[in-house]
Amino acid sequence: METRTALVTGAAQGLGQEFAVALAGCGYRVAGLDLVPQPETADRIPDYLELVGDVADEEVIGAGLERVVDRFGTLHVVVNNAGVYPAKPFEETTPEEWRRVMRVNLEGPYLVTRAALPHLKAAGWGRVVNIASAAVFTAPPTMVPYVASKMGLIGFTRALAAALAPYAITVNAIAPTMVRTATAERTVGADGGFAFVRDRQAVRRTQEPSDLVSTLLYVVDEGSGFLTGQTLNVSGGSAYL
Numbered sequence: 001m002e003t004r005t006a007l008v009t010g011a012a013q014g015l016g017q018e019f020a021v022a023l024a025g026c027g028y029r030v031a032g033l034d035l036v037p038q039p040e041t042a043d044r045i046p047d048y049l050e051l052v053g054d055v056a057d058e059e060v061i062g063a064g065l066e067r068v069v070d071r072f073g074t075l076h077v078v079v080n081n082a083g084v085y086p087a088k089p090f091e092e093t094t095p096e097e098w099r100r101v102m103r104v105n106l107e108g109p110y111l112v113t114r115a116a117l118p119h120l121k122a123a124g125w126g127r128v129v130n131i132a133s134a135a136v137f138t139a140p141p142t143m144v145p146y147v148a149s150k151m152g153l154i155g156f157t158r159a160l161a162a163a164l165a166p167y168a169i170t171v172n173a174i175a176p177t178m179v180r181t182a183t184a185e186r187t188v189g190a191d192g193g194f195a196f197v198r199d200r201q202a203v204r205r206t207q208e209p210s211d212l213v214s215t216l217l218y219v220v221d222e223g224s225g226f227l228t229g230q231t232l233n234v235s236g237g238s239a240y241l
């Protein structure tokens with residue numbers, strides 16, 4: 001297999017860092033795009049290409065992709081992982097917050113994938129992986145904008161899979177349960193959040209970023225060309241309702 005190139009958004013920490021490191025471990029050349037610099041990720045990946053900027057900013061994306069292709073010559077895999085997950089009662093949400101969640105979680109993947117498409121087509125092979133959430137199935141009442149954005153991402157995944165199949169590009173989503181990342185520890189996992197979710201999973205432990213890696217590698221695998229338009233619910237059998 002020729003050396004493949006991957007772009008991971010939100011790669012500074014959490015799941016994105018774990019995915020970037022895992023892909024590099026499989027021989028991928030890896031670029032990461034994040035709002036903030038990614039020194040930890042760069043330390044863990046030789047030849048890491050760090051791109052700093054907003055996934056919902058077309059100029060940032062265009063310039064970033066140019067740097068990816070300048071450095072690595074090609075692009076095969078896009079992991080749309082950057083995301084935000086504010087939690088609060090519905091009545092307290094504001095239209096600004098709703099728009100921000102939609103911008104980062106839904107418009108970002110659209111803009112990044114759209115801009116990456118010419119490169120994936122030129123490579124003649126591609127994998128787009130969208131990080132959704134099992135919250136779309138469990139529907140926590142404090143995450144209405146988030147659940148709407150991730151359900152939108154699943155719709156995007158399904159229709160885009162049909163659109164890109166002629167180019168040998170698959171498009172799939174992965175839906176984790178609550179994962180122990182620094183952001184989750186500070187927000188949704190605090191005040192008993194991890195225990196609440198864990199107690200509603202068949203697998204009675206908190207999900208770690210490493211628990212998602214085998215699914216990512218399966219989805220991007222050379223042999224997974226018939227897997228497309230799917231949402232892989234990797235949530236330890238979670239059921240709130």
Ligand SMILES: NC(=O)c1ccc[n+]([C@@H]2O[C@H](COP(=O)([O-])OP(=O)(O)OC[C@H]3O[C@@H](n4cnc5c(N)ncnc54)[C@H](O)[C@@H]3O)[C@@H](O)[C@H]2O)c1
Pocket residue numbers: 009010011012013014015016033034035036053054055056081082083084085104131132133134175176177178179180181182183184
């Ligand atoms: N942690 C969980 O419990 C959990 C569960 C299900 C799904 N997810 C999803 O997994 C993904 C990663 O979650 P995480 O817990 O690792 O998050 P995180 O906060 O640890 O990391 C997200 C990264 O995305 C970056 N980012 C945020 N907005 C951005 C923007 N506009 N442009 C570029 N980068 C941006 C942040 O700087 C951060 O480095 C998200 O899409 C999240 O919705 C997380």
